[in-house]
Amino acid sequence: MSVSPRLSVSDHSRDSAGLRHVYPVLSRRAGGLSVGINLNPNHACNWRCIYCQVPDLRRGGAPAVDVALLAQELEGFLADVLEGDFFERYGVPEDQRHVRDIAISGNGEPTSVAEFEQVIEAIGKVAGRFGLPGRIGFVLITNGSGIERLPVQQGLKHWAALGGEVWFKLDSATEAGIRRINNVHLQPQTVRRRIAVCAKLCPTWLQTCLFAWDGAPPSAPEQEAYLAFLSGLVCGGVALRGVLLYGLARPSLQPESSRLARLPAEALEAFGAAIRERGLAVRITP
Incomplete structure (x- = not known):
């Protein structure tokens, strides 16, 4: 039996399985094996989040996806995991030897791919073969x-039919905060519109990374704007599953890395309590 590199919650390498689109992750949030789907093997993204751990990240769009290759890789990988000796080769602890999810994440923004709808259909077919x-x-x-593109919306409908959900990034609710953290010029009202569209198509969680910048937590005005944004969504009837609040788990590979630090778990718990007061469920991963 050949021995593969050990999997760890601190290493989310996209090429650990030697495949173009499929990679294994031991996820601290999922609590087991997450089968990752990388639609951006060119390391290009239309955002540049300052906490991003993607190596050699550059601005740009995704390349064309060979959907047949993706399906072939996913089928072979799932067969290895479910029917082969994958867990033994990768040294996965006994209590984590189960597949928790298939997650479309990777090295860039997945909704930027032209073949998004076909990718969702292919994942559904392969997953169906394994029950x-x-x-x-x-x-x-x-x-x-990409939420307002029709092919993406069609894909989200298929994803919902699979029992899927969306984790929608929301790190700030101010234009300045979005520009500083995500390096894009985006109005909060545009984000609000996209979240509303997404939540109608597929069960949606907001995903927020909370961290210290130059030793300080998010400012009071930033926190207040975020909470007001959530209240506006709730009052507007946007049906969200809740908020996934998490801290920094691995070092950023962006130029701002030295300015970022983890916040204590107590800070995330306190902010999570404020979110719950706005009527939303919260899951916290410090």
Whole structure:
């Protein structure tokens, strides 16, 4: 039996399985094996989040996706995990030897790919061959920039039919905060519109990274704007699953890395309590 590199919650390498689009992750949030789908193997993204751990990240769009290759890789990988000796080769601890989800994440924004709808259909077909729908989760992690494209909306409908959900990035609710953290010029009202569209199509969580900048937590005005933004969504009837609040787990590979630091768990718990007061469920991963 050949021995592969050990998997760890601190290493989310996209090429650990030697495949173009499929990679394994031991996820601290999922609590087991997450089967990652990388639609941006060119390391290009239309955002540049300052906490991003993607190596050699550059601005740009995704390349064309060979959907047949993706399906072939996913089928072979799932067969290895579910029917082969994958867990032994990768040294996965006994209590984590189960597939928690298939997660579309990777090295860039997945909704930027032209073949998004076909990708969703292919994942659904392969997962169906192994009887996975209803047994595992299906997660799309996105910054929401492609949500208003019709092919993406069609894909989200298919994703919802699989039992899937969306983790929609929201790190700030101010224009200045979005520009500083995500390096894009974006109005909060545009984000609000995209979240509303997404939530109508597929169960949606907001995903927020909370961290210290130059030793300080988010400012009071930033926190107040974020909470007011959530209240506006709730009052506007946007049906969200809740908020996934998490801290820094691995070092950023961006130029701002030295300015970022983890916040104590107590800070995330306190902010989570304020979110719950706005009527939303919260899951916290310090």
